[in-house]
Amino acid sequence: MDNAILVGLSRQMVLRREMEIIANNIANMDTTGFKVESMMQKTEPGAPAVTQGGPKPVKFVAADGVARNFGQGGLTLTGAPLDMAIEGKGFFQVMDPNGPRFTRDGRFTMDTTGRLVTQAGLPVMGDGGGEIIIDPEKGEVTIGGDGTISQGAERVGKVGVYTFADAGVLEKAGDNLFRNGSNLAAEPAANASVRQGFLEGSNVKPVFEITRMIEVSRAYEQAGRMIDSGSDLSRRAVERLGKIQ
Known part of the structure; x- marks a missing residue:
């Protein structure tokens, strides 16, 4: 040839x-x-x-x-109390059976046990690495710009927002999730802000x-x-x- x-x-x-x-x-x-x-x-x-x-x-x-x-993608107001968008660099961390995953998809909800989860039922991890539990009987959920979740005067958790020195280490893992394909550790995102009642659109x-x-x-x-x-x-x-x- x-x-x-x-x-x-x-x-x-x-x-x-x-x-x-x-x-x-x-x-x-x-x-x-x-x-x-x-x-x-x-x-x-x-x-x-x-x-x-x-x-x-x-x-x-x-x-x-x-x-x-x-x-950054554009932010859209939804008004849903558990919808969250990240303004700035960073990712939410969720846990699936194969380990931690990272996402910008903040369409969160609450399962039957009160856990904050993704649409697929994966638990959203707090800044300390544990799951976030919400009690529906304690009233309205408010989420601060730093990710702190409160019900009334009680702090019930804080959504972790993480970043990487090199975002190129993230690999697609399906379902709008990424996995860390290297030994580079995730770090707390210092300059990111969480917006309650918003979702980030595609860029x-x-x-x-x-x-x-x-x-x-x-x-x-x-x-x-x-x-x-x-x-x-x-x-x-x-x-x-x-x-x-």
Whole structure:
């Protein structure tokens, strides 16, 4: 197979993956706390298909991971007393059977035992690492900017908000959750504020993502035309050689 065809195919494979990421961004434009993603690319040397008269090695296009933008999304007032949004850098910590997870999705509720939990029933962790228990009979719940939860004059807990020196250590864990994929410890977020009765929206910019989708689609078609052209040149070369013989 011709080198140009292999390079074109490598480009198309990366573009296909990039299109999947863009489509996922658009699909999550209304997901609470969702953070937009983008494909990172690199050139990767590889053995050429044709070893005579061509560059050694050939540089192919390869994926280089997914970058995630943790920038602030817009806040929407819901008025629900257990809805929370983080203003600034930081994550809520919740606990699932596989360990601690982190999220910006503050759609919290109370289970039958009074625990503060996510929509999936995972307990929300307090700043001391324990679960937060709310007694419905003690009255209205108020949440301060530092995450302190009170009922009347009684303090019942404090929602932990954590940050990382490098947010790139966070990996997607499904259900709008992230896991810490390194040994880097989470630290209390010093400059974050908790807003009661608000939810943070996605930071996806739909117009920008649709523009990117069009650009990727055109690049994919262009790579396809390059492959077709290379294949056609190879075919004609073989035909001419056959006639000479």
